[in-house]
Amino acid sequence: MTDDRIMTIREMCDAFDVTPRTLRFYEAKELLFPIREGQKRLFTKRDRARLKLILRGKRFGFSLEEIRQLLDLYHMGDQQQTQIAKTYEIAKQRLSDMEAQRDELTQAIDELKEQMRWGEKMLASMDQSKKAAE
Secondary structure, three states: OOOOOOEEHHHHHHHHOOOHHHHHHHHHOOOOOOEEEOOEEEEOHHHHHHHHHHHHHHHOOOOHHHHHHHHHHHHHOOOOHHHHHHHHHHHHHHHHHHHHHHHHHHHHHHHHHHHHHHHHHHHHHHHHHHHHHO
16 A cells, blocks of 8 residues: 555544544544545545544543644644644643552552452451351
8 A cells, every 4th residue: 555545434444443433523523634525535644644643642641622733733834843842741741640540540459459358358257257156
């Protein structure tokens, strides 16, 4: 496949493991701009690049609005300096949020394990009491 090839919605779905509904949703949100031929949607190299960035942004927890803003900065004419700087700023905040979530999750896991150890001891104690009574 050449880089400049136009892709159908089915080819995009297969290439990026997304549903047609997802592509239509991103189009409705003005994140993708496929060529329309009647009901047919045709996706360009630019659409593929944008979808790749959208999916990466979603994976990292960026909001669709943040992703839109970042994509819109591509055409600033400053060799993407503004886009990269803004992406870095959002990514830095997102990383901080993710690390805080991880720390909270680690604490919750540790507390749950402790409760389960207590539960195991209680059950073992109850089993011992039951056997002693028999």
